Amino acid sequence: MSADDLKRAAAARALELVEPGMRLGLGTGSTAAHFVDLLGESVAKGLDVICVPTSEATRAQAERLGIRLTTLEETPRLDLTIDGADEVDHELRLIKGGGGALLREKIVAAASERMVVIADKSKLVECLGRFPLPVEVVRFGLASTRLHIKDQAEDAGCFGDITQRMNRDGSPFVTDNGNFILDCAFVEILEPEILSDALGVIPGVVEHGLFLGLADMAFLAAAGGVEVIGPLDEDED
Numbered sequence: 746m747s748a749d750d751l752k753r754a755a756a757a758r759a760l761e762l763v764e765p766g767m768r769l770g771l772g773t774g775s776t777a778a779h780f781v782d783l784l785g786e787s788v789a790k791g792l793d794v795i796c797v798p799t800s801e802a803t804r805a806q807a808e809r810l811g812i813r814l815t816t817l818e819e820t821p822r823l824d825l826t827i828d829g830a831d832e833v834d835h836e837l838r839l840i841k842g843g844g845g846a847l848l849r850e851k852i853v854a855a856a857s858e859r860m861v862v863i864a865d866k867s868k869l870v871e872c873l874g875r876f877p878l879p880v881e882v883v884r885f886g887l888a889s890t891r892l893h894i895k896d897q898a899e900d901a902g903c904f905g906d907i908t909q910r911m912n913r914d915g916s917p918f919v920t921d922n923g924n925f926i927l928d929c930a931f932v933e934i935l936e937p938e939i940l941s942d943a944l945g946v947i948p949g950v951v952e953h954g955l956f957l958g959l960a961d962m963a964f965l966a967a968a969g970g971v972e973v974i975g976p977l978d979e980d981e982d
């Protein structure tokens with residue numbers, strides 16, 4: 746099975762959770778894109794759901810597929826969000842933001858009754874941090890904010906290079922919200938809660954990619970099948 750087949754398998758499993766009339770959050774990234782494709786097929790067959798996308802890319806994809814969209818202004822509470830992740834640990838703590846959509850992804854996840862992660866099993870880690878932690882920052886004061894992040898992270902026991910995300914053409918990567926991303930190569934984040942609190946109080950930091958206490962379940966696809974982490978554990982044989 747290719748990596749793409751695994752992503753689609755996880756997405757297909759998540760589609761089973763979708764019920765008519767649900768208000769859904771739609772994630773961002775290649776795995777979430779499989780979910781949106783599959784959802785589009787169900788909508789074409791008559792499934793009625795209403796969705797909030799977590800990025801302009803997902804919005805465009807959903808619009809192409811004829812999926813009914815809304816906003817958090819119109820629909821501030823959602824039933825279920827399905828999204829990918831860059832890393833998942835056994836406590837369902839996540840690193841997200843590899844696609845740069847972490848701010849909207851976190852707002853949408855927080856607005857949802859349930860958040861379900863879909864990924865191939867390579868995203869499951871013993872300790873978060875090998876994937877560089879994305880931190881969304883405002884443009885003003887970038888160098889000061891970067892130093893502040895470094896100091897706070899070191900106090901939280903996290904050391905490593907902090908680099909600004911760039912596009913292939915050398916221009917700065919800009920999020921859908923007009924901000925920059927700093928990628929923090931901490932390698933091991935032994936105490937994610939402490940780091941999360943420390944980053945959260947830095948002026949200039951808009952949001953960071955540690956998703957703690959947000960995910961309720963993960964579908965992780967491997968060659969042998971889709972593994973479930975979370976409340977459905979007991980139901981799976």
Ligand code: 5RP
Pocket residue numbers: 772773774775776777828829830831840841842843844845846847850
């Ligand atoms: C985007 C994200 C994605 O969910 C994450 O990067 C995983 O993407 P992919 O499914 O392509 O591996 O957080 O901001």
